[in-house]
Amino acid sequence: MYVLIRVNRIAKDFEPEKIEVSEMSEKSSSPTVADVAREAKVSKATAARVLGGYGIASDSARRVVMEAADRLGYQPNDLARSMSTGRSGLxxxxxxxxxxxFFSQAVRGISDTLRAADLNLxxxxxxxxxSxxxxxVSVxxxxxxAGLIVAPTDSRHVNHLKAALVAGTPVxxxxxxxxxxxxxxxxxxDRESIGRVLSRLQGAGHRHVAYVTAMETRDGKLGRLEDIGISAVRERIAGxxxxxxxxxxxxxxxxxFIGATGDDETTSVVTRILEHSPPITAILASDSLIGARVFRxxxxxxLSLPQDMSLVSWFDADWSRVTSPRISVVDQPTYQFGQKAAERLIARLQGDASPPKLFVIPTPLLDRGTIGPAKTG
Amino acid sequence: MYVLIRVNRIAKDFEPEKIEVSEMSEKSSSPTVADVAREAKVSKATAARVLGGYGIASDSARRVVMEAADRLGYQPNDLARSMSTGRSGLxxxxxxxxxxxFFSQAVRGISDTLRAADLNLxxxxxxxxxSxxxxxVSVxxxxxxAGLIVAPTDSRHVNHLKAALVAGTPVxxxxxxxxxxxxxxxxxxDRESIGRVLSRLQGAGHRHVAYVTAMETRDGKLGRLEDIGISAVRERIAGxxxxxxxxxxxxxxxxxFIGATGDDETTSVVTRILEHSPPITAILASDSLIGARVFRxxxxxxLSLPQDMSLVSWFDADWSRVTSPRISVVDQPTYQFGQKAAERLIARLQGDASPPKLFVIPTPLLDRGTIGPAKTG
DNA sequence: ACATGGTGTGAGACCGGTATCATTAGCTTT
DNA sequence: AAAGCTAATGATACCGGTCTCACACCATGT
Known part of the structure; x- marks a missing residue:
């Protein structure tokens, strides 16, 4: 098309114009309700009622519109629909x-639940x-x-989420x-699970237990608890x-032990743990990535588990069931997390205006084989 | 206005009107360009030009509009934008x-690449x-x-994808x-990798090697190759x-061995493999879920690996690095798959009209520890 | 003084649906 | 037969942006 414009500027040749027209018709995108209405020889309003499935229409009108629609291959435009209704199915x-x-499982739970309510994600x-x-959130x-499901990075900075709420978007x-x-x-x-794990370990004679997590701080040291952004991390460390x-x-x-943000960092944490005095006899890994790395x-x-060291990881990942012995884990059923989150969101979208609530999903300890008696001396 | 009509029909009480009106003003959603224009005392067109960042506007106009915009807390509506431009950033x-x-890694690759091009997924x-x-696809x-990235379930039934293409949506x-x-x-x-694995195994003396995959058929038997819907599965079995x-x-x-669709099914496949005559000395698992299950x-x-049995799995999943010995795998770098897919899509969106191409990402065999000499007798 | 040209602005059409209202046709009611 | 009612339909405003076009304005050139 641009080519043609250039041609027009150069000379007075009329041919290009015709081509333009044909190109226009070629690029005619998908048919609209107006097109269907014209084809069916009814008004746009009637066609829209039939195609949109609202209002009333006679059987004859319905038939003639539907026929026209699939003769033309009509596909509704949800963008336009969302704009005029104000509702979006996303x-x-x-x-x-x-x-x-951890998250992909949760997303699957969300996805399956939303789908049942005709929502996409x-x-x-x-x-x-x-940042x-x-x-x-802004995008x-x-x-x-229609709504947001978020794993907020920092529980203390949630103004962007508040803004969404006041604008009427449930979160x-x-x-x-x-x-x-x-x-x-x-x-x-979070708090209970770590208590449960520590009780179990202390029952087996462990006193010096290390907790390894991915959090980063400026100086590499654990500062004040209030400065920990991710609430799950804070709660567990507090516990x-x-x-x-x-x-x-x-x-x-x-x-x-904080700062286990990657493979190398975790390796160095493990070194520090093994050199620690008094000797550490059990390690808790705050997520499955860290757990896998510590295990390796x-x-x-x-070192053999659980003779030389006990190990408990959070999240029941695939890898924790193929090792020998199998890893003892705190089972976080994130598929359920996702399901529940989606359910709550749907309820809110349907007008539930009850006060916001915290739903706690049970995260039991699955003691498989890596909790042993504390190695003495 | 409608309120008055209703009120008139029911009674002459004027209170309802007020309430409705207040509700109306309360539900006033976010401000629009028109609102900003009014606030800035310029025309809608000028405000739109400034806010949309197109066309030309004087510095003074730009300033006055921007000020009005953030006084009102203007947030553009991408739905409306997409509708009028025809482009959608999704x-x-x-x-x-x-x-x-396998897929969540690919999705991450897609996501990271699209993000750089200001697209969402x-x-x-x-x-x-x-089905x-x-x-x-229809939704x-x-x-x-703007485009689609699909792992098609059945390479022989792609009319829905063809339809997308002819409608101008790149796939x-x-x-x-x-x-x-x-x-x-x-x-x-797909084809090459299985050849590579088999050569390696045959070099180690293996003759009877089992391939385990998730495909289902009506009668549980491997039929004609052309009837296999997922091309990757077909290619590998053919190879x-x-x-x-x-x-x-x-x-x-x-x-x-087909039909390893879940845990129980895989268990029964393993049983059949171990009872097979002549004895099978090596197992190939077509994906990491099957691999993990076979390993367990x-x-x-x-049985100990690789003395009693050799094992190769496709996809370098977390679990394959924590077993002892570590699992030999065909490394499918799906993050790269996703990256490349997103890159191609972006190219198409930018007008690349070259003939469609098949991009093959290298999937090397990482021989770690589960390929041993064939157990004889 | 008058044509030329570029810049900034405003009016309004348009995208593809939904939703409101007026109107007409067809039927019952008295 | 006139009035009343409902079902079906059509005309059209609207959602919130983009974009085309006309026009007003001011600086040049001759």
Whole structure:
């Protein structure tokens, strides 16, 4: 087409015009209700009623419109429909990392549940960065999503989510809870689960237990608890410290190892754990990526579980069932997290205006084979 | 206005009117360009030019509009924008199962690449069912997505994808190839990889090698190759049969075990493999779910790898690096699959009209520890 | 003084649906 | 037969943007 325009500028040749017309007709996109109406020789309003399935229409009108519609291959345009109704059948989902089975399982739960309610989902990755999360919320709101399901990166910075709420877009948080935010939240038993694990370990004689997590801080040290953005991480560390203190361990903060953000970092954490004095006899891994890495490090160093070291990981990932012995895990049924989150969102979309609620999904300890008696001396 | 009519019909009470009116003003959704224009005391066209970042506007106009915009908290409506431009910033992705790391990794690759081009993605799960895939394509086209990335469930039934193409929506297939479809495809080296694995095994003395895959057929038997819907499965089985035949194995079809669709089914396949005569000395698992299940079955039966049995799985999943020995795998870098797919789609969206092409991503054999000499007798 | 040209602006059509209202046709009611 | 009612239909405003076009304005050139 641009070519033709150029031709017109150069000379007065008339041929190009004709070609233009034919190109126009060629690029005629999909037929609209108006086209169908014309074909069926009824008004646009009648065609729209039949095709949209609203209002009333006679059987004869219905027949003639439907015939015209599939003669033309009519496909409704949901964009236009959303615009005129104000409703959009899309739900925005923001997770830290879809590649992580923890989240991809949750997404599957969300997807299956939304589908049943005729909703689709737009997925976004925050990479656990607040700035990206803020950006994606904005993008999703511009798309006028019907609702949002978010795993908020920082429970203290939720203004972007608040804004969504006041604009009338329901929000449900998943895996994490932001008390400031008047939104439903679906969480695991973060505090309880760590208590359960520690009780079990202490029953087996463990005193010095390490907790390994991915959190980063400026100085690499565990600072004030209130400064931890991800609520699930904060709750578990708080539970860890509290429980260890109650058990009479002196400086429990020294046993919370943070910064296991990647493979190399986790390796160095494991080294520090093995060199720790007094000796550490059990390791808790806050997610399955860290768990897998810790397990490999321990095996590589020739340690056998649970004789030389006990290990408990969070999340029942595939890998934790193929090792020998199988790994003891805190089972976080994230598919259910997703299901519940989607259910709550749907309820909100259907007008449920009850006060926001925190739903806690049970996360039991599956003790398989990596909790043994504490190695003494 | 409508309110008055209703009120008049019911009674002469004026209160309802007020209430309705307040509700009206309350439900006033986010401000529009028209609102901003009014606030800035310019025309709608000028406000639109400034806010939409197109056309020309004087600095003074720009300033006054921007000020009005953030005084009102203006948020553009991408729905409306898409409708009037015809472009939508959404790409539809249809995979078999997001919960599967194979696909979730690919989705991450797609997501990261699309993001850089300012596109978002709508995810759908086909559950490897053609009917669902057809339905989702239709839903996505109704949403007027800019393009589609699909792992087609059945390479022989792609009319719904063809329809998308003729309607002008570019399509890229991932992991699978449908020759009938004039679309770019991103695949692994299905045929080559199985040849490579078999050569390696045959070099180690293996003759009777089993290939285990998830495909279902009506009678549970491997029928004609042309009847296999998923191209990657077909290619690999074809490669398997061909290579085995060349190596002088009599009825290679007896060594292709299909129907490993779930845990129980895989267990029964393993039983049949272990009871097979002549004895089978190596197992190939067509994906990581099957691989993990086969591995567990073998361990549970007290077999040790690779002494009693050799094992090669497709896809380098987390679990295959934590077993001892580590599993030899055909590495399918699905993140790259996704990246490449997104790149091709973006190219198409930018007008690339070159003939569709098949891109083959190298899928090398990572021989770690589960290929040993064939157990004799 | 008058044609030329470029810049900035406003009016309004348009995208493809939904939703409101007026109108007509067909039928009952008294 | 006139009035009343409902079912079916058509005309048209509207959602919130984009985009075309006409026009007003001011600076040049001759």
């Amino acid at each position: 739900v925005g989902v923001i997770v830290g990392d879809i590649e992580n089975a 737009i997925i976004s990755n925050s990479s656990e960065r607040l 990206e999360e803020v950006e994606m 999703l709101l511009r798309q006028r999503v 449900v948080t998943i895996d994490r809870h932001a008390p400031e935010l008047a939104a439903d939240a679906i969480c695991g038993e 860890f410290l509290e429980h260890m203190r109650e058990a009479g361990v002196e400086n429990p903060a020294d046993l919370a 490090e321990l095996s590589d160093r020739g | 790409v539809g992705v249809i995979v078999g199962d997001i919960e599967n790391a 709508i995810i759908s799960n086909s559950s490897e069912r053609l 669902e895939e057809v339905e989702m 996505l086209l109704r949403q007027r997505v 890229v297939t991932i992991d699978r190839h449908a020759p009938e479809l004039a679309a770019d495809a991103i695949c692994g080296e 398997f049969l061909e290579h085995m035949r060349e190596a002088g194995v009599e009825n290679p079809a007896d060594l292709a 079955e073998l361990s549970d039966r007290g």
